[in-house]
Amino acid sequence: MRILFLHPSFPAQFHHRAAVLASDPNHQVVFGTMRPDGELPGVRKVYFNIAREVSPHTHHYVRPLENAVLHGQAVYRLGQALLSEGFTPDLVFAHAGWGLPLFVKDIFPKTRLLCYCEWFYRARGADADFNPTVPLQVDDELRLRVKNAAMLIDLANCDRALTPTRWQHHQFPPDFQSKISVIPDGVDTEFFQPEPEAKLALPTLDLDLSNVSELVTYVSPGLEPYKGFPQLMQAIALLQRRRPDCHAVIVGEDRTIYSKPLPDGKTYKQAMLESLPLDRSRIHFTGPLSYREYLQVLQASSVHIYLTYPYILSRSLLEAMSTGCAIVASQTAPVMEVIRDGVNGLLVDFFSPQAIADRVDEALSQPDKMTLLKANARKTIEEQYDLRQLLPKQVQWVFER
Structure with a gap:
């Protein structure tokens, strides 16, 4: 199977997934990223970059969406380059919300799209109104609603999605929750283990x-x-x-x-x-x-x-x-x-x-x-x-x- 991971950083939450899939000779794993440093055995890194920064003249509610579109376009161009060399992924696994998956179904219409969904913004009941010394303004509330635009497009387009905690799952709209599985990222307990006599x-x-x-x-x-x-x-x-x-x-x-x-x-x-x-x-x-x-x-x-x-x-x-x-x-x-x-x-x-x-x-x-x-x-x-x-x-x- 041909698998394309997409994340601005490398390897981020996809580290262990990409590594274990690349260790199987039946899979060809490519990782699209903006970060040049770092390597994983068997994983081919390819790069994308946005064509320009967000315009300072864009309404500030819409700047995150414009930024997402710019990242989505960069991934689309990467997809064109991969197609030109004969690589068509069977599966794309992308970090959602930053725009990376926006146009995956356009460049790869027959490819399954999986999304790692980290956070859905809410004005009430989570982080935005948590600190009473920093009261939430109407402008903040409206801006946060629009900030979810790219995530909602990703959720509508993807075949399935994943998030690491029940709390994060609960933040997403009920209409999409059945599409999102909860599986923690996991900890390398062999590396992170106690050393009772340790000194720093x-x-x-x-x-x-x-x-x-x-x-x-x-x-x-x-x-x-x-x-x-x-x-x-x-x-x-x-x-x-x-x-x-x-x-x-x-x-x-x-x-x-x-x-x-x-x-x-x-x-x-x-x-x-x-x-x-x-x-x-x-x-x-x-x-x-x-x-x-x-x-x-x-x-x-x-x-x-x-x-x-x-x-x-x-x-x-x-x-x-x-x-x-x-x-x-x-x-x-x-x-x-x-x-x-x-x-x-x-x-x-x-x-x-x-x-x-x-x-x-x-x-x-x-x-x-x-x-x-x-x-x-x-x-x-x-x-x-x-x-x-x-x-x-x-x-x-x-x-x-």
């Missing part, structure tokens, strides 16, 4: 915390409100006053991905460092890390904090659980699909730095209790999110009719 030393960053007895960790692609970064920093300030031996390691880029930038141009990291009484010798920002260094952070963690708006579930939470971390996480969807308070982690009010600090304090002060919770966290991943169990289901789903 990252020579590439000249960071040696091997003598630190209390290490609080936090991981996020961006340091921003959607991932509770302001509350995290306030909680760390409280913890530093209570626990003089406590250090914090923060992994992630100093950028915003989902949140609105600050009006004065500062990053949230800059704003929090300037406004809080922090002992900077005990707070360590690593920036992005290699997977091996990231694993070392998780293995050395005394308590791992995961905070999120009701939005997409980050892989980092599942990876931290697989590594046997003591988890303090926000009592938000879809976290509550995975964490049961007092069983495999501790849940906390997202908006309360005091409560976050209290629960971290509790975890650090009760290591015997945490031993059970850490074991249960690992067990949850092994039983429900282990890639070795989920990958065969994911591959089987690809070939179902």
Whole structure:
């Protein structure tokens, strides 16, 4: 079978699916992407790029759709190039919502189209109106409705779709939910496994915390409100006053991905460092890390904090659980699909730095209790999110009719 994956990044959520399909000599796997770095054995990478940026004169409600059309056109041109060399896919598996699948049925009319559907925007009841200090404006509500245009076209055109959590599935319109299966992405539990005696030393960053007895960790692609970064920093300030031996390691880029930038141009990291009484010798920002260094952070963690708006579930939470971390996480969807308070982690009010600090304090002060919770966290991943169990289901789903 000829299979074409489409994702702006590489290999993103398709990593393990593409790799296992490419390992079968009966399949020819091509991956269309905008990202040049990275390789997978047996997977041929091909590239597409948009012809221009979105026009600044386009109505701001419609800019995401224009951007999607530009990406869809780029994929169409890629399809033409593939056809010219004799490659017609039997199956296209595309990340939906960015425009990549928009014209797949036009360039490949007989090809089955599968979509990975991550998020459907809603003005009420999810992330958009979650923060009471940032009230939703009418303009936001109308803009969010239009922002779903490309996703709705993808859902109408695709043969079947997939999403990783029940919460994400619930966000999509009821008319389409029967078309969307729920299968988690899965965690490599052989790689992300506990190392009870682990100590943290990252020579590439000249960071040696091997003598630190209390290490609080936090991981996020961006340091921003959607991932509770302001509350995290306030909680760390409280913890530093209570626990003089406590250090914090923060992994992630100093950028915003989902949140609105600050009006004065500062990053949230800059704003929090300037406004809080922090002992900077005990707070360590690593920036992005290699997977091996990231694993070392998780293995050395005394308590791992995961905070999120009701939005997409980050892989980092599942990876931290697989590594046997003591988890303090926000009592938000879809976290509550995975964490049961007092069983495999501790849940906390997202908006309360005091409560976050209290629960971290509790975890650090009760290591015997945490031993059970850490074991249960690992067990949850092994039983429900282990890639070795989920990958065969994911591959089987690809070939179902």
